[in-house]
Structures are given as C-alpha cells and as structure tokens.
Amino acid sequence: MPLSNLKPAMKQSQSTENSRPSSHLIWLGLALVVALGYLFGLGGDHIPRNGDELVYAHIARLTAESGNWLPLVSSFDFMRNTKPPFLFWQAMIAGGWGENWSLINLRLPSIFYSWSIALMVGLLTRKIVREQSAPSAASNQQALKMGAIAAIVYLSFFSSYRYGRPYLTSAPETFWLCGVFFAIAWSPVKLLASRWKFPLLAGIAIGIGCLYKSFAMVVPVGFGLALCYQVVGAGKAPWQLLRPGIVTDAIKVLAICVIALALFGLWFAIDPQPGEVWREFVVGENAGKFKSAPGYWHVALGSGGMLVILTGYFSNAGLLLPVSIGMAVAAFKSWRRKTAVSPAEKIMWLWLLALALVFMLPNQRSTRYLIAAMPALGVLIALYWSRIGKVWFGLTLVLCVIGLLVMGLIGYGAVTATDMKDIYSPLFWLYLLAVLLACLLGMVRKNLTRSIGTLASFAILFSLAWASAPFNGEIGKFKTETVALLRGQVVQVPSNFNGHFERYQFMLPGAKITPYFAAQPVDFEPVNALFKTSRYALVQRRVGTPPCSDCRIIDTRWDLRSRQDEKDGTMAAFTSPQTYFFAQEYLVESLKPTPTEPVKP
CATH class of the missing domain: 3.40.190 (D-Maltodextrin-Binding Protein; domain 2)
Known part of the structure; x- marks a missing residue:
C-alpha cells in the first residue's frame, strides 16, 4: 500500500478505536446500575433482611411516639435496650418522628451508607492498582476499571444486599469501623505516624460505629489497629514485640479505644435509666454471648462453633463464594512465590484476620459478625481478579444458573397460586432467559468467564427482587x-x-x-x-x-x-x-x- 494511503487508513483506525467506549467506562456504568439496583423494591415488605428489622422498627416507633430521644420504649421488656440508640435515632429522624413512617423512609439511610461503602471500596482499589503500575493513561483506565469491579463485587455479596438495605442493617457500623482501616490503607505512613490527629479522629469514628452496634466492637478494631501498627507501621511480625516504638504505638491504640468507649459511654450519661441499659444491653445482650450450658469447647467445636467464623467470609459472599475461595487460593500462591504485597493490601488482610479471630471467642457465633470486614474482601477480590482461576468464576456461574431456576420456580408458583398469568410482565421472563444465556455464554467463552461471572451474582439478586415485586404491590x-x-x-x-x-x-x-x-x-x-x-x-x-x-x-x-x-x-x-x-x-x-x-x- 502506498504511504500516502497508509496515513488516512491509520487515522481512520484510530478514529474507530476512539469512538468505541473504553472498558473502564463500561464497568463504571455497570457499577452505577448495580448501585441503583439497590433501590428496586426497597419499600416492600418482602426483601431479603434480618427478621429483627421489625423488632427495632417497633422500638423506634414507640420511642418516637413518646416524644423523647431516651429512654428507648418497647412493648416487651426483653427486647428494648438491645441495640445502642443511634440505630433508633436514625429511624426516628428518617421517619419524621412518626409523620412519615414508611419502610422506604426507614431504609433510605441504609442505602446511603451502602453506597458510601461501595464508593470507598472502589476508590481504594483504584488507588492501589494505580500505585502498582507506571503512570500512564492506560494504567489510569485499568485502575478505574478495577475500582468499578471492586464496588460491583461488594454490592453483589449476599451479606451486603441482605444487611445493607433494610432498616436493621450492618451498613452504618461497617462504614465507620471499616472506614478507619481504609483511611490507614489510603495513607499508611502518614496516619500511623500521626501523634494525635488520627488517633482522635479514629476514636470518634469507632465510637460512632459502636453507638450503632456495641461497645464490644472496640475489641476487634483495637486488635486490628495493633496489628497495623506492628506489621505495617513497624514492619515487624506480630510476635516481635520487643522493638523500638512499641510503647508509643500501644498508647495510640489504647487512646483510640478509650476515646471510642468514652463516646459510647455517653449513652449511660444521658439515658434516664442507665441501670436498665447495663442490665439489658451490657449483661444480657453482650455478656450473655459467652454463656453456654453444654460447655465452651463443646459449642466451639460443634457445628455452630468456630467453623462458622472460619467459613464466614466465604458464605457471606453468597453466589460469589467460589470466587472468594479462588481469591484465597490465588493469594496463597502469591505468598508462596513471595510476591510483594503493598501496605494497603496488608491492612485489608489484617482487618479480616482481626475480626475473625476475635469473634471466635464468644459462644454465640454468626457470619453476621464478620460483615464489617466484607468491604476489605471486595477490595482483595478486585486486586486478584485477573489471577483468580477461571474455574472459580465458572462455578459461580453454575450457582447462578441454579439460582435462576429457583427464580423461575418461584415465578411459576406465583402464576399457579394466584391464577394470574399476567402477574409478571413478559420482561421478567425475558430477563431470566437473557441472564441464563449470558451465564451459559460465560461458561463457553473463556474470555468472558470473569466478566460475566462478576456480574451474574447481582443479576440473580435483582431477579429475586423482581420475583417478589408483585407481592409488594396491590395484590x-x-x-x-x-x-x-x-x-x-x-x-x-x-x-x-x-x-x-x-x-x-x-x-x-x-x-x-x-x-x-x-x-x-x-x-x-x-x-x-x-x-x-x-x-x-x-x-x-x-x-x-x-x-x-x-x-x-x-x-x-x-x-x-x-x-x-x-x-x-x-x-x-x-x-x-x-x-x-x-x-x-x-x-x-x-x-x-x-x-x-x-x-x-
């Protein structure tokens, strides 16, 4: 081809490439769609949730009707001071002290918290990926893409969808507690060296998180912070405690915990019935989790014991369980090869470890206790996304196909029960078919397995919301x-x-x-x-x-x-x-x- 004809051809090729949407923009758009998908069916009675949501809605409603912030009011003495007041105050404000008392109003703050966590996950992932590669336009786009994937992964966890939308939610404490570790991961050198500013702000953030959940959260957070100061700040193994600066770091961790507990202690100072708070919340709700008639080790080694915590992060991932296992396998292989790990990634692992180790101690164990570290798991899956074996994404697609069949079964049952053939629009059935074909395509086309496997989990969650939508409506x-x-x-x-x-x-x-x-x-x-x-x-x-x-x-x-x-x-x-x-x-x-x-x- 003559050189004169080659240049126009090159320009035309470049123009064609520039006209195509870059993959990072597509992923950013998909992340936005997934986030907005959290709004679908939000005000309905039938959404995945913890059954206790209604207990706390009951307490919040009666407290609002009393016209006072405290004491908390309930029809039942055994379920009154079961959570700190911030959870109820949030509902009282969102519901206009009873004037706008609806499920959607009570749940909207949870959505804003969940969106904020997803944004936090995406931004931290983007920063880590960008720092691991040479500065360039391509690396910036790759960092944006992985940040969007991290946000999608976090929002697609079943624990995020189930506990990040209802009024009784883990989103507030997750935001405040996990936010402290995300801040350290964002700037580890500066924050771990801070003399008083970071400890003060961290103590306030943890205190707010405790006022949503429990003062007991100071224990895993304090342990996690101690590990960060030791492993990341000092660059020492957790057991190498005889080192310079250990006393200073210990004082910082202690100060953070004291500030958090002091903020939580304001509940006792302002509640007209502090004795009831101590009896019902401290003794009954928290100390009671260590009681066990069969014996500590009998429970710990039983079916509902430590195994629940050891597998908790994987089960919390829902349909992304295989991908989360694949991430752990990929991380182990990287560790065996002695691949360098960034300080930010270390902090994510330390937070996961600290929370799991601490919650192995009580006799009452639940995967819900690990939700506060699920954002860290979302970051890690995105960081290892290209290194996770495609077989793990394939297994996720298999689970999603099973999930789709269940959704179809529910839809068939609804049509049969109500004898209303138009209870679902044709779009519902077309949606199920499209997702099914996409999952099958992901199994066949290896170059699409990771992408479709990442998106399929939320597609099933959305189909669940769609299947229950008619029963949130007029019928x-x-x-x-x-x-x-x-x-x-x-x-x-x-x-x-x-x-x-x-x-x-x-x-x-x-x-x-x-x-x-x-x-x-x-x-x-x-x-x-x-x-x-x-x-x-x-x-x-x-x-x-x-x-x-x-x-x-x-x-x-x-x-x-x-x-x-x-x-x-x-x-x-x-x-x-x-x-x-x-x-x-x-x-x-x-x-x-x-x-x-x-x-x-």
Missing part, C-alpha cells in the same frame, strides 16, 4: 376502604418471630395491632378464640383453604411465606411451589357478636 395490600375501616380498631395479627407483628403497622396504619403467636400461621386452628378479645383478626391459609368456618371474610391479600414448616420438606418447593412459597391472608370477623359488642335487638 399484597389491603384495600383502601379496609385500611380506613380498621383505623382505631383492635386487630389480631399472626406473629411467629420477635416483633414480626410490626409489619402490619405499615400495612394497616392507625389500627391497634395485637399479636397472637402462630408458629405456622397457615396451620393456625383456634381462630374463634381470637374473637374473644377483638372483632377483627388476620388469618393466613394455604392457597385454596378457607380461613375459618364461623366467620365473615372482609378482605384478602397475597403474602410470601417466610418460615416454611420443616415437615413439608424441601421437595415441596418443587412439587407444590404455589403452597410452599405463597399464602393468602384474610381479614375476618366473627359472625357472632364479641363480648365488647352490644347484641342488636
């Missing part, structure tokens, strides 16, 4: 006239978990909710006994089963069952999904007059 609500009818009336409602009855405060605002215990609401039999104390009652039944024989049905709605009966067996989900996942809830009244209702002549 899951009572009619407007029913809500008006029950305003000021006593209504008996089923409850099979602490505070589960609080959900009806959002469905029937203004009604006087009175709970009755029903281990399996669909099987509750003594309905007539409910009418001895109230005119109205809510009764759940399996699809096609009448609520009672001697009562009048006023209204009905569809509900998702949250606690299935073990005697039904898992196979019931496949053989009869319409009754396994769904139930009808009836508002009924007795055909006979109640004792408080005068007999009409």
Whole structure:
C-alpha cells in the first residue's frame, strides 16, 4: 500500500478505536446500575433482611411516639435496650418522628451508607492498582476499571444486599469501623505516624460505629489497629514485640479505644435509666454471648462453633463464594512465590484476620459478625481478579444458573397460586432467559468467564427482587376502604418471630395491632378464640383453604411465606411451589357478636 494511503487508513483506525467506549467506562456504568439496583423494591415488605428489622422498627416507633430521644420504649421488656440508640435515632429522624413512617423512609439511610461503602471500596482499589503500575493513561483506565469491579463485587455479596438495605442493617457500623482501616490503607505512613490527629479522629469514628452496634466492637478494631501498627507501621511480625516504638504505638491504640468507649459511654450519661441499659444491653445482650450450658469447647467445636467464623467470609459472599475461595487460593500462591504485597493490601488482610479471630471467642457465633470486614474482601477480590482461576468464576456461574431456576420456580408458583398469568410482565421472563444465556455464554467463552461471572451474582439478586415485586404491590395490600375501616380498631395479627407483628403497622396504619403467636400461621386452628378479645383478626391459609368456618371474610391479600414448616420438606418447593412459597391472608370477623359488642335487638 502506498504511504500516502497508509496515513488516512491509520487515522481512520484510530478514529474507530476512539469512538468505541473504553472498558473502564463500561464497568463504571455497570457499577452505577448495580448501585441503583439497590433501590428496586426497597419499600416492600418482602426483601431479603434480618427478621429483627421489625423488632427495632417497633422500638423506634414507640420511642418516637413518646416524644423523647431516651429512654428507648418497647412493648416487651426483653427486647428494648438491645441495640445502642443511634440505630433508633436514625429511624426516628428518617421517619419524621412518626409523620412519615414508611419502610422506604426507614431504609433510605441504609442505602446511603451502602453506597458510601461501595464508593470507598472502589476508590481504594483504584488507588492501589494505580500505585502498582507506571503512570500512564492506560494504567489510569485499568485502575478505574478495577475500582468499578471492586464496588460491583461488594454490592453483589449476599451479606451486603441482605444487611445493607433494610432498616436493621450492618451498613452504618461497617462504614465507620471499616472506614478507619481504609483511611490507614489510603495513607499508611502518614496516619500511623500521626501523634494525635488520627488517633482522635479514629476514636470518634469507632465510637460512632459502636453507638450503632456495641461497645464490644472496640475489641476487634483495637486488635486490628495493633496489628497495623506492628506489621505495617513497624514492619515487624506480630510476635516481635520487643522493638523500638512499641510503647508509643500501644498508647495510640489504647487512646483510640478509650476515646471510642468514652463516646459510647455517653449513652449511660444521658439515658434516664442507665441501670436498665447495663442490665439489658451490657449483661444480657453482650455478656450473655459467652454463656453456654453444654460447655465452651463443646459449642466451639460443634457445628455452630468456630467453623462458622472460619467459613464466614466465604458464605457471606453468597453466589460469589467460589470466587472468594479462588481469591484465597490465588493469594496463597502469591505468598508462596513471595510476591510483594503493598501496605494497603496488608491492612485489608489484617482487618479480616482481626475480626475473625476475635469473634471466635464468644459462644454465640454468626457470619453476621464478620460483615464489617466484607468491604476489605471486595477490595482483595478486585486486586486478584485477573489471577483468580477461571474455574472459580465458572462455578459461580453454575450457582447462578441454579439460582435462576429457583427464580423461575418461584415465578411459576406465583402464576399457579394466584391464577394470574399476567402477574409478571413478559420482561421478567425475558430477563431470566437473557441472564441464563449470558451465564451459559460465560461458561463457553473463556474470555468472558470473569466478566460475566462478576456480574451474574447481582443479576440473580435483582431477579429475586423482581420475583417478589408483585407481592409488594396491590395484590399484597389491603384495600383502601379496609385500611380506613380498621383505623382505631383492635386487630389480631399472626406473629411467629420477635416483633414480626410490626409489619402490619405499615400495612394497616392507625389500627391497634395485637399479636397472637402462630408458629405456622397457615396451620393456625383456634381462630374463634381470637374473637374473644377483638372483632377483627388476620388469618393466613394455604392457597385454596378457607380461613375459618364461623366467620365473615372482609378482605384478602397475597403474602410470601417466610418460615416454611420443616415437615413439608424441601421437595415441596418443587412439587407444590404455589403452597410452599405463597399464602393468602384474610381479614375476618366473627359472625357472632364479641363480648365488647352490644347484641342488636
């Protein structure tokens, strides 16, 4: 080709390349889409959550109705001072002290915290990747891409989705506690050498985190900080304590912990009932976790013992469990090859280690206790993303395909139960099909395995929200006239978990909710006994089963069952999904007059 023709061809090629969106912009766009996906279904009654959300919504509502910040108020003495006040104050402010009391208002602060954590994860990852390569436009784009991937990974963890959206959330303490370690990782030399500014600010941040969770969080955080000062600041092994500066560093860690505890201690200073706080929160809620009738080692080595913590980070990752294991394998191989590890990456590992070691000690162990370090896991997965074997992403895709089949089963059960073929739009089924094809493509096309495997986990979480969406809508609500009818009336409602009855405060605002215990609401039999104390009652039944024989049905709605009966067996989900996942809830009244209702002549 003549040279004169080559230059225009080169310019045309460069123009074509510049017109294509760079991969880092695509990943940044995907990260934004995933973050906004957290809003879908946020105000619904059926989102993945901890059942205790409703307990704390109950306490926050009654405290707001009292008109005072403290003491905390509850209908039950055994569940009042079970969390520090910041959690309840957050709800009271978001709900306008009862004026705007809705699930979406109570949950929005959790979303802002989760988004802030994801941004923090992305920015730190970007900084680490950029520092590991020579400055150039390509390296900056690669750093942005990996930062976006880190944010997507964190938001795709099941623990992030389940506990980072509801009102009862781990997002606030995760932000404040993990934020201290992220700050150190951002500038380890400067902050670890700081004489008083960083210790002061760190103590305040940890204190705020404790006021959301517990003063006990000072222990793992203090341990993690001590490891950072020792391993990163001094460059020594954790056991090499005889070194210059050890006393200074110990004083800094101690000062941080004291400041945090002093800030937490303000609860006792301003609460009108400090003795109740000590009895219920310190002794009952915290010291009680060390009690064990069978014996410490019997519990520690049992099925719910230390193994829960040892595998906790992996199980918290949800469908990304294989990828998180693959990251650990890749990290181990890098350690065997003695590959250099940046100070920031070391800090992430130290925070993961500190939290796990400390929470192996109590007799009550749960993977929830490790959520505060999940942002660090998100950073590490992004840092090792290209070194994680594709087989691990392939296994994640297999889990996602199984998840899609479950979503399809739930959708089929909803159509069968309600006999509404249009309960889902065609887009829902097209979405499931598209995600399924994408997962299969990721298994076949090795160059797409990592990318699709990274995105597929959140795609399944989103499909779960979509599958439950109709039951957060009109078919899951009572009619407007029913809500008006029950305003000021006593209504008996089923409850099979602490505070589960609080959900009806959002469905029937203004009604006087009175709970009755029903281990399996669909099987509750003594309905007539409910009418001895109230005119109205809510009764759940399996699809096609009448609520009672001697009562009048006023209204009905569809509900998702949250606690299935073990005697039904898992196979019931496949053989009869319409009754396994769904139930009808009836508002009924007795055909006979109640004792408080005068007999009409």
